[in-house]
Ligand code: ADP
């Protein structure tokens with residue numbers, strides 16, 4: 001048996017560590033869009049604009065009017081495991097922000113040409129950091145942050161080869177923003193591609209804002225052919241809040257589709273794809289939907305953050321529930337109750 005050649009154990013260079021991490025987080029342009037919009041929302045933005053070229057492969061520019069990054073922290077933002085969002089294990093147990101791993105900007109910077117342009121309320125002008133050279137220079141913009149990502153995967157051609165057509169990558173980018181838009185009707189979103197406005201969802205306030213956003217993003221049919229979901233589990237948290245609250249809208253059986261492309265589930269404001277939730281929602285339809293018909297829904301689950309682990313996967317799209325039976329029952333009952341309630345006529349929507 002030939003002796004395998006043994007090489008000494010060495011720590012990998014920082015850049016390579018980031019590139020390896022990027023492989024997990026950034027599979028395509030839409031993943032960059034998701035991370036940058038997450039950051040904009042975490043910064044308290046009220047308007048987020050996404051500009052793309054070539055489906056995001058040539059350019060992804062995300063602009064927000066959030067709190068901005070102070071000049072001296074701009075270089076830190078690009079470092080691995082550098083974050084302003086958690087500082088301790090306790091914080092991790094009850095994460096209230098989209099981000100917390102401090103990985104996205106470092107990862108993206110290792111596989112694309114990136115620049116950060118930002119201005120805080122205290123700055124007299126903006127500062128721009130070139131991710132490659134580290135050069136920091138004065139620049140112009142109003143309060144907020146613009147993150148520019150050019151030539152994604154230029155350093156990892158293997159990854160670049162897996163990209164689909166610009167139209168397909170664009171569709172994934174739009175889907176990424178749509179997932180944010182459905183949970184933040186108080187924030188305005190705009191998506192531009194090749195200089196053309198392709199989607200725009202205006203910020204709304206008040207009780208009707210959420211329903212209006214669902215109509216804007218998913219179409220009036222979605223709202224007209226769905227019923228309101230309101231459910232609180234009987235079990236209580238120590239502070240008296242229901243252990244699990246589920247709200248949103250669930251499509252009537254007639255609105256079901258052949259594909260599961262209008263199923264949106266959120267846990268504490270975070271879009272997730274989770275087998276427990278998908279199964280629970282589908283099971284509420286078991287008597288009324290046959291074969292492979294897929295229900296449509298937008299469901300928002302709120303629960304004690306310490307009973308759900310969001311730190312399962314770098315993309316944070318998967319979660320783990322402390323008690324998945326509790327969540328399954330809540331979602332199933334929530335949808336079943338909503339479907340069983342006679343519809344009092346569809347809510348009148350303002351004309352769009
Ligand atoms: P994370 O979001 O997990 O903290 P990121 O790598 O995405 O990690 O971002 C690193 C840090 O840069 C954030 O913690 C935040 O302080 C800052 N940051 C990134 N994007 C923005 C933005 N759009 N506005 C304000 N601060 C930002």
Ligand code: MG
Pocket residue numbers: 035038039098099100104105
């Ligand atoms: Mg982030």
